[in-house]
Amino acid sequence: MTSCPSKRTASMDENINSSFKVVHELSNRLRLRSNRLYDPALDLSYLEAVIGAISGVEKVRTNKRAFSITVNYNGSAEIRNKILETLESIPDEAYLPEVSHNEPARLSTVAYQAATTAVTPWLPSPLKALSSWMIGTPTMAEGIKSLVTEGVKVEVLDASAVAFSLLRQDYFTANAIVAMLGLGEYLEDWTEQRSNDLLKNLLRPQVENVWVERDAKEQKIPLDKVLIGDIVLCGPGELLPVDGTVIGGEAALNTSSITGESIPVHVEEGDEVLSGSVIEEGHLRITASHVGSDSSMARIGRFLENSLRSKSSSQKKSDELADKLVPITFALGLGLYALTRDVTRAASVLTVDYSCAIKVASPVAVKSGMFAASHSGVLLKGAQALENLSKIDTVVFDKTGTLTRGDLSVTDYIPLKGLNEKELLALAAGAEEHYSHPVARAVVAEAKSQKLQFPPISQVDFIVAHGVSAFVEGRQVLVGSRHFLEEDEGVDCSAADNLTTELRQSGKSLLYVSRDGELEGVIGLRDELRPEAAEALSQLKEKGIKNLIMLTGDHRDTAKAICAELGVIDKVHWELKPEDKARIVNELQEEGHFLAFAGDGVNDAPALISADVGICMPQGAELAREAAQVVLLEDSLMALVAGRHIAEQTQKVIKNSFNAAVGINSAILLAATTGKLSPVASAFLHNSSTLGILGYAASAARREAPQSYSL
The missing domain is CATH 2.70.150.10 (Calcium-transporting ATPase, cytoplasmic transduction domain A)
Known part of the structure; x- marks a missing residue:
């Protein structure tokens, strides 16, 4: 049943008639046609991902030959409009002239080639020759095009093998080679597309909320309602x-x-x-x-550009080697023909190609590994992030929010002058009430839980990474670190020395409170370690991590107490300022360490970018999530252990796939060179081994982490 678009929708259709035209529509399905889809620079996979990222879109499929795109969605008029708006303004990132976009193999074409091959022996000679040349011409044309534009590539090998067979009137062999090439290409495309689809589903944006001011009130609403x-x-x-x-x-x-x-x-x-x-x-x-969906599309675009397009350094090296092997195979085939005048043997050699398995298995394994990682609670932004995660020997943790929950709670409030406990807490909470720092939130929450009345505050000044200065009834109140009060503001804090040593040795952080230059008291806070932290760090050690390092702004005694609880920390840096984190990361790299930095705050962003692998916790600040190459999707450090395991497993799969491709194809090439394989048998063994390697890469890399690493 065809639905009737509203006036607003119809008007919109007119606006994009010059580019996209609705050619068929059901209540929850659109099919549009446009010559823009035939643009060789347009990355159709990227376009599918952009449309698929729209909330409410269920499935997207493009058909380059028919200049069409089909979109299944939830039937909402609003979503329909968003689809049309997006197609009207395809983002520039979707156009990459330097990327090669080959037309995917069609199952109907493969079936036709297979059927023609099957009946070839029983066809009359004239019809046999005509049908064989018709089937083989596209392959030979592609080979000539590749030779002229790119040099000796795999297409040249395929074209040469088909041409040799046709010229010697071995039509069955020519058709069989074309059919097997087509089937192999179709299955390779299908395998890679499946891997891409997995990632596209992963990268659909979750509903994002924003704060808006409406009717003089602040409201938190979904982004698509703005x-x-x-x-x-x-x-x-x-x-x-x-x-x-x-x-x-x-x-x-x-x-x-x-x-x-x-x-x-x-x-x-x-x-x-x-x-x-x-x-x-x-x-x-x-x-x-x-x-609308601008920001979501931008974020999806960045992730897709990394994960679907980018290659790791090892992938690039494998591709380069595969390209270098093609001319060697080509030269061997021609040389063999020149020496023996045996067309059959030359054609057998030319059907063997290293590059298919080497080039396709690696990205399939990477994308499958990324999918497995996501199901274990880890989002990897690209192939290089996956490779780097497998290579790290050092992990540097920012303590708060990473090794700990980042949810501070007040444990002690000890007055040292004329105030009682509740008055001290109320004074500190009043000064901290409008500060968003975790310490401030903990103090305010404790005071509110006791239903304390906050004193009137004025002239509040927040000093980043130090504390708060405020005036209460004309008297200056300072709340913050000892460094802030004593060294910056000249407040003598020695009266609390005996008390604070005991608190720090039990792993507590301290907040100092002064009024008019006199220390009024100390507040103790505790940030509980994550229950899985010690076990996760131990398993990271088992997975080959040599150095575990903790960074914290806490006092030395507090830092040492936390390290004692964790048990496996190799080194700790204490009393750090935010800018010290990136400096320490750079120093470790200069010493030769290949490291990851795990953090979650805005001030962690420089260290996340500097590290070989930046890892952000799931509740991390947006800036930290953007800066990191790895984002944990589950609030558990066991996700990091799982990610490390899957990264290592994926690299092992890539290495095994490479070795299998080289070994098996070398054996086939040797057999073909010595005349022990016909062109059909050579092509069959080559394509079968390629598909077997792809199947291994897809299935082995997609295995999730063992239960021992479960969250």
Whole structure:
């Protein structure tokens, strides 16, 4: 039953008639046609992924020969409009002229080739010759094109084998070679497409929520509910979800994902901002001018570009070797013919090709490994991230939120002068109430749980990584680290020395509270270790990680107490400032370590980028998630252990596939050279081994981590 589009939809169809035209429509299915789909620079897999990323789209399929794209969706008029809008403005990233896009093999063509081959022995001679030349001509034409444009590639080998057989009127052999080539190509395309589809499903964006100001109230709503004109609120570490104009606040904006500019840009009221930028410092109120799926598409685009297009360094080396082997096979076949004048033997040699199995098995294994990793709670942004994760020998952990839960709780509040316990807690909570730091949240939560009345606060000043300064009834109150109070503000904290030593040795962090230059008391906080942390670190050691290093801003005694609980930490750096993390990572790399850095905060981003593998926890700040190459999807360090295991397993599969491709094809080539294999048998063995290797790469790499690594 065909549905009737609304006036708004019909108008939209008219707007894109120049590019895409709806040629058939059901209530939940669209088929559109456009000459743009025949553009050789258009990456159809990428376009399918962009459309598939739209919430409500269930399936996408393109047909280049028919210039069409078919989309199954949930039947919503809103989703239909989004599909049409997206096709109207295909992102520039979908066009990559330097990428080769071969037309995928069609099952109908393969069936026709197989049927013709089967009946060839019983056809009359004239019809046998005509049908064989018709079937073989496309293969030979592709070989000539490849020879002229790219040099001696696998297409030249295939064309030569078919041409030799046709010229000696061995039509059955020629047709059989073409049919096996077609079947092999179809199954290779099918295997790789299955791997791509797995990743496309993985990368569908989850529903994202944003804060907006409506009717003078702040509301948290889904991103797809944001309307043009809404006031969107964004803070430090957050990705801007819309394009718009700043109407309040100021911020340092990281626009590197859009412009490539690494230096943060200062924006203030009146400036235009783009979705995809990240706030490094400050807060913004933005009037939305462009809404919809822009930011989701940008993020999906970046992930897809890494995972579906990029190759790791080992993959590139394998591809280069495979390309170098093709001319050797070609020269061997021609040389053999020149020496023996045996066309059959030369054709047998030319049907053997190393590059198919080598080039296709590696990306199939990588994508299958990435799929397995996702099911074990790990999102890998590309082949290089997977390879690097298998090679690391050192893991550097930022303590808070990584080895610990990052959910601080107040354990002690000890007054040292005239205040009682509740007065001390209320004073600290009042000063910290509007600060978003985890320490501040813990103090405020404890005070609220005791239903304490906060004193009136004025002139609040937040000092990043140090503490808070505020005025209470005209008296200055400082809340923060000992370094902040004693060294920066001149407050004598020695009265708490005996007390604080005992607290730190039990693994607690300390918050100092002063009023008018006098130390009023100390608040103890505890960040509980993740229950799986010790076991996860032990298993990482078993998986070949030689060095486990912890970074923390805590006092030495607190840091040592935590290390004692974990038991397997090799080295700890304490009392660090945020900028120290990247410095330590760089120093370790200079010492020759290949390392991963695991963190979750905005200030972890430089270290995440500097490390060979940046690992972000699932609840990490948006800036940290963008900077990391690996994002844990499950809130457990056991996901990291599973990711390491799958990365190693995938690299083993790639190595085994490479060795099998070289070994098996060398044996076939030797047999063909000595005349022990006919061209048909040689082609059959070559294609069968290639498909076997692909099957192994897809299934072995897709195995999830053992139960011992389960979350």
